[in-house]
Amino acid sequence: MAKNGPTIAEIGEFPLIRSLVRDLPSDPAVSLGPGDDGAVFLVDGSAVISTDVLVEGVHFRRSWSGAQDIGRKSVAVNVADIEAMGAAPVAMVIGFSAPADLPVSWAREFMTGLREEAARARVAIVGGDTTAGPVVTVSVTVIGQTAGIAPVRRDGAAPADIVAIKGRLGWAAAGLVVLGRGFRSPRVVVEAQRCPEVAYGAGRQAALAGAHAMIDVSDGLVADLGHIAEASGVAIDIDQARLDIPDPLRTVGMATGLDPITWVLGGGEDHALAATFAVGEVPDDWQVIGRVLDSTEQTEPTVLVDGRPWEHAGGWTHF
Template identity: 50%
Template sequence: MGPDSSQDAQTISQVGEFGLINRVTSGRAQSPGTLLGPGDDAAVLAAPDGRVVATTDVLVEQVHFRFDWSTPHQVGRKAVAVNLSDIAAMGAVPTGLLVGLGCSPDLPTTVVDELAAGMWEEAQRVGISVVGGDMVSATSLTISVTALGDLQGREPVTRSGARPGDVVAVAGRLGWSAAGLAVLGRGFRSPVAVVGAHRVPEPPYEAGPQAAVAGATSMVDTSDGLLADLGHIAAASGVAVDVRTELVEVPQRLTEVASALGADARHWVLTGGEDQALVATFPQGRPLPEGWRPIGAVVEGEGVTVDGDAYAGPSGWEHWR
């Protein structure tokens, strides 16, 4: 937003709630689907399909992000990306964002400026805007993003539609964020590509609607890890899922990083979260959309297996564990 040097030195308490809102929203163009943007009691968005897909994620400083590992701009992008990937996982296209921010009164306004810049940048990747939100005082910096989406006349792709015989496929990167987290946890800041994958995920937004058009029977994003999120599909659908390791790519870069750290790159790929890849099931014999690659099959039974056996160790992230 280009605040001048006098603004840079200000804190949240000095500019106040409405001054802060103005810094976040002024000069920003609203997307065409926004009929009424920030500035009133609520925003108004067009809903061409007649249904609205909605999702919310909350990010808390020192739990989901650290400013000694990521810049505010990167945190802003990530806060939006994790929500937009959920919209894509329903087979929908994003239409708008609502942002809630809780922060200390003595937080520099430049931090909020950069958070907002990152949020707007990620939103513009899919052609949408921040249409409203709320800002409050809090002891820990907390970011809550609600993303809205449109199904474009299709039925939502839920977690409960997988059937035995379906092909399991994935779109996007796996294991990169976990590798980046491991690198940062050891006190390193490179390789840049790996660390960057943890700081800012790159969800395959277009792959969600493409999967829906191609007849995907179920879909989820890999926020918790491939095996953990496949477990959600298995439980909701009343089926079992078997992942075949010969089909799961382990990138050479991750293998190199794992070797340097004494870690297991395949474990990162199978269980690492926050890549925001999409995993879906498709009827057998139907061509997969471009960008999707098969990694296993849906079978009779329950739970998730790897090459027919239970996976040893945690399958992904769980809160409060």
């Protein structure tokens, strides 16, 4: 027996699965959950589906994040994509790969995190798969529903639209800098890197308010607004004075000699939502940060900051 209790190899695949999915909360939309060859559930309106893969050493480190944090993050980053379509999450399946010597206790703590964040996001865990692998890898697929309204795509931004965000920017990037230098404070930015704080329900709110285009800010504000600009054939200008630099980011900036605005504009993993709205339609609790230019001001799809190209890194790329 290992120091931290039995490993997943010692307990076996199916006993592990049974222990992890035992007493999962049910949902009225789900008529058949874990335990069969497939789950059965109902959706209202069109179905929206999104998948994310999290790989140890790329998206998280077990030396930096606990199993519970990684479980929560696995749910949050995926549901954020459903939110960005203006849909409501309904059901979720999880693929889990891990080394055979991973302690069962780690897998159970991971499942605790999954359950906690799924409850926050109001999504039902309906099944998944497990397999052996060299590192911990998590694949999460979420299915959402539009419930009578059209999904909000990236290609709907129009000239003179207002650009607004809901959620935090730069916190996870600041946390990554802190962890990369071997520190654990400020704790709030470290926690933001371990698991994002997604504004659940905000995507639906934006869709009901008439959002023209929307995106999950996973790779950086400039980069992700660039996807809206490209898809919509418009130029977007961010007003830097409207961007908040909260005290924890200023503290990390002073300690490291780095400008926190680079995290706000170029840092990913906070999973805020960015959307464009007609004038007068921005929900009250969204933060206006810029506008879509008309064709007399800029003809090429691009993202500007205070009317100029952003000279620093615009966001994360995987390859």
